[in-house]
Amino acid sequence: MKTKRFHVADRVVLETRKKVWRGTILDSYDPEVVLLKLDSGYNIGIPESEIINAELVEPAKPSRGKKLTIQKKKGLKNVALVISGGTISSRVDTRTGAVKPSEASDIISMCPEVSNICNIVKVVRPFMKLSGDISYREWKVLSEVIFKLLKEVDGVILTHGTDTLTYTASALSFFLRNLSKPIAVTYSQKSIDRPSTDASLNLLCAAKYATSDIAEVALIGHESMNDDYCLAMPATRTRKMHTSRRDAFKVINDLPIARISKEEFKILREFRARSQCETVLDNRFSEKVALIKVHPGSDPDILKFFERKKIRGVVLETTGLGQVPTEEARLNWLPKIRSAISCGMTICAVAQTLYG
Amino acid sequence: MKTKRFHVADRVVLETRKKVWRGTILDSYDPEVVLLKLDSGYNIGIPESEIINAELVEPAKPSRGKKLTIQKKKGLKNVALVISGGTISSRVDTRTGAVKPSEASDIISMCPEVSNICNIVKVVRPFMKLSGDISYREWKVLSEVIFKLLKEVDGVILTHGTDTLTYTASALSFFLRNLSKPIAVTYSQKSIDRPSTDASLNLLCAAKYATSDIAEVALIGHESMNDDYCLAMPATRTRKMHTSRRDAFKVINDLPIARISKEEFKILREFRARSQCETVLDNRFSEKVALIKVHPGSDPDILKFFERKKIRGVVLETTGLGQVPTEEARLNWLPKIRSAISCGMTICAVAQTLYG
Numbered sequence: 043m044k045t046k047r048f049h050v051a052d053r054v055v056l057e058t059r060k061k062v063w064r065g066t067i068l069d070s071y072d073p074e075v076v077l078l079k080l081d082s083g084y085n086i087g088i089p090e091s092e093i094i095n096a097e098l099v100e101p102a103k104p105s106r107g108k109k110l111t112i113q114k115k116k117g118l119k120n121v122a123l124v125i126s127g128g129t130i131s132s133r134v135d136t137r138t139g140a141v142k143p144s145e146a147s148d149i150i151s152m153c154p155e156v157s158n159i160c161n162i163v164k165v166v167r168p169f170m171k172l173s174g175d176i177s178y179r180e181w182k183v184l185s186e187v188i189f190k191l192l193k194e195v196d197g198v199i200l201t202h203g204t205d206t207l208t209y210t211a212s213a214l215s216f217f218l219r220n221l222s223k224p225i226a227v228t229y230s231q232k233s234i235d236r237p238s239t240d241a242s243l244n245l246l247c248a249a250k251y252a253t254s255d256i257a258e259v260a261l262i263g264h265e266s267m268n269d270d271y272c273l274a275m276p277a278t279r280t281r282k283m284h285t286s287r288r289d290a291f292k293v294i295n296d297l298p299i300a301r302i303s304k305e306e307f308k309i310l311r312e313f314r315a316r317s318q319c320e321t322v323l324d325n326r327f328s329e330k331v332a333l334i335k336v337h338p339g340s341d342p343d344i345l346k347f348f349e350r351k352k353i354r355g356v357v358l359e360t361t362g363l364g365q366v367p368t369e370e371a372r373l374n375w376l377p378k379i380r381s382a383i384s385c386g387m388t389i390c391a392v393a394q395t396l397y398g
Numbered sequence: 399m400k401t402k403r404f405h406v407a408d409r410v411v412l413e414t415r416k417k418v419w420r421g422t423i424l425d426s427y428d429p430e431v432v433l434l435k436l437d438s439g440y441n442i443g444i445p446e447s448e449i450i451n452a453e454l455v456e457p458a459k460p461s462r463g464k465k466l467t468i469q470k471k472k473g474l475k476n477v478a479l480v481i482s483g484g485t486i487s488s489r490v491d492t493r494t495g496a497v498k499p500s501e502a503s504d505i506i507s508m509c510p511e512v513s514n515i516c517n518i519v520k521v522v523r524p525f526m527k528l529s530g531d532i533s534y535r536e537w538k539v540l541s542e543v544i545f546k547l548l549k550e551v552d553g554v555i556l557t558h559g560t561d562t563l564t565y566t567a568s569a570l571s572f573f574l575r576n577l578s579k580p581i582a583v584t585y586s587q588k589s590i591d592r593p594s595t596d597a598s599l600n601l602l603c604a605a606k607y608a609t610s611d612i613a614e615v616a617l618i619g620h621e622s623m624n625d626d627y628c629l630a631m632p633a634t635r636t637r638k639m640h641t642s643r644r645d646a647f648k649v650i651n652d653l654p655i656a657r658i659s660k661e662e663f664k665i666l667r668e669f670r671a672r673s674q675c676e677t678v679l680d681n682r683f684s685e686k687v688a689l690i691k692v693h694p695g696s697d698p699d700i701l702k703f704f705e706r707k708k709i710r711g712v713v714l715e716t717t718g719l720g721q722v723p724t725e726e727a728r729l730n731w732l733p734k735i736r737s738a739i740s741c742g743m744t745i746c747a748v749a750q751t752l753y754g
Binding site for chain 1: 527528529530531532533534535537560561562565566638639640641642643646685687688689690691693694695696697699700703707715717718719721722723724726727728729749750751752753754
């Protein structure tokens with residue numbers, strides 16, 4: 043193996059019969075393939091067997107990984123940071139150009155002002171997942187981790203990918219009853235090490251929220267495209283409305299709880315206050331649930347499919363206030379709904395019109 | 399049968415062993431059951447067999463049904479009215495209190511100003527359906543009816559229920575290519591004979607749109623809760639955002655085409671103009687399509703169900719820009735998507751975030 047002596051982040055020249063490649067060695071899962079980041083920015087995988095000559099141009103600089111040292115400042119509240127994945131928890135490895143999960147130290151060191159707001163006394167990383175892969179089981183894990191942390195700290199910040207963030211935040215607000223301390227769920231659309239990141243402000247505002255008197259699960263994120271204000275948005279009343287904008291999240295049919303900036307913390311409506319209540323963990327949740335979006339011509343036999351899958355509850359996202367195609371339509375939903383209910387399925391209808 | 403001599407809208411007193419009922423006779427589908435509108439407004443069905451005595455209090459007044467007389471005014475454009483159902487096409491039968499499909503004459507007589515804007519030279523009612531029951535087949539019928547009408551008139555008004563109105567309007571805009579005349583699709587949230595109806599303004603503005611120079615399919619409806627302005631909204635860029643408000647429809651990521659009131663007609667952006675183009679009817683459309691909304695924990699086996707149903711194309715409403723649960727999730731969608739594609743299914747991804 044001509045490349046065995048190379049390390050990640052070494053600059054090398056690799057020669058194959060067809061071409062000479064210059065670039066930086068990346069982590070490769072396949073030991074038979076060398077992964078190279080080219081100077082163009084593209085990555086290429088070169089089978090070890092095709093390499094006829096390999097030269098080290100410049101050895102890797104030592105990794106800048108720092109140990110997280112927690113310095114507690116007197117008078118500041120103690121906050122725990124729970125990292126679950128997503129863009130806010132990833133960074134570009136400057137040595138190689140690859141995107142990697144970031145260390146807690148990266149997250150905090152990129153927003154040093156957090157240390158003037160609270161003491162991050164604990165960092166927990168129960169898993170690292172893209173939010174698209176997060177579901178019931180992860181909600182349970184997160185609720186358990188946070189439930190435990192709430193006994194030790196004054197507030198919790200959870201970092202999460204944006205795609206299913208509102209689902210997770212809602213689940214947490216249902217699972218953690220009688221909440222007595224603030225839980226700030228935050229994100230970023232650009233990773234924290236990039237110049238235009240939205241992570242710094244989100245994290246700073248999340249820290250302010252986590253030390254506030256508001257004992258609710260709130261989503262903390264940019265109010266607009268500007269990098270000045272964040273909103274604290276109620277978990278169950280907020281929806282992701284844009285895939286990639288900083289202000290991706292919007293409160294639907296409600297007011298944000300607070301507007302937060304570096305300088306300000308303005309309460310916008312009534313809220314559940316920090317208290318001595320004993321928070322109750324109730325994360326019983328059946329995985330046997332499904333959601334169906336009803337559309338013109340949609341086939342009610344889908345209920346049969348879910349019956350066979352032993353699905354116990356179905357949310358129908360209906361047209362109108364609860365309208366499904368009836369006997370006047372090509373495919374009549376009513377007998378299929380009746381049959382599913384008689385087989386023990388619980389069916390509830392919601393409107394697909396977002397504002398009521 | 400003690401009630402055989404009664405007619406719809408007769409005021410009667412019916413005596414059963416348990417109670418005496420006063421009210422107005424309604425149409426009943428079951429000859430064994432007398433349907434009565436009580437003075438309280440509630441309807442009750444009384445089995446004929448339980449009636450021990452029945453008395454006529456006041457016979458029905460003759461129906462006020464009027465024939466539609468079309469008076470053409472010189473200089474006005476000719477417009478066709480296509481009635482497909484929905485609230486705008488229904489009215490309360492003042493004799494009985496039941497909601498019934500209205501006659502074309504009702505629709506027009508409730509908004510007499512329309513006759514100052516255009517000549518309604520033709521009224522067509524290809525079917526009468528709640529919009530929840532309207533689907534591919536009705537879209538085809540409507541496109542054919544309107545295609546034919548466009549050769550005879552200067553513009554078309556289509557009245558439609560609100561729940562699936564944007565689906566139908568979109569379908570029409572795809573089916574009628576090279577459109578050369580305006581098609582105004584309109585609705586009401588309250589039936590046209592009720593004092594606070596939104597139908598009059600919508601119909602008036604639809605008439606103004608149908609005589610305009612804009613050769614696009616547009617949805618005409620209230621701009622706000624006030625009864626002053628309507629917007630002409632582009633068919634494929636408009637979504638129902640509220641189940642019951644007058645301004646239920648909102649343009650997403652685009653501008654309305656025009657703002658219309660009794661006095662004004664203000665163009666808000668570029669538009670396709672009325673022309674001599676020959677409109678092409680292309681309403682080939684496969685019924686073998688489905689939409690799946692992806693959510694945390696959703697089961698990719700649903701693709702197998704659609705394969706068995708011979709569904710040829712699936713739209714996945716994904717989280718993020720095209721994210722589905724992957725190998726890190728409890729249920730991995732990727733192999734199931736690959737398998738469906740290899741079986742010939744076309745799968746396309748859209749974002750469930752409404753604004754991009």
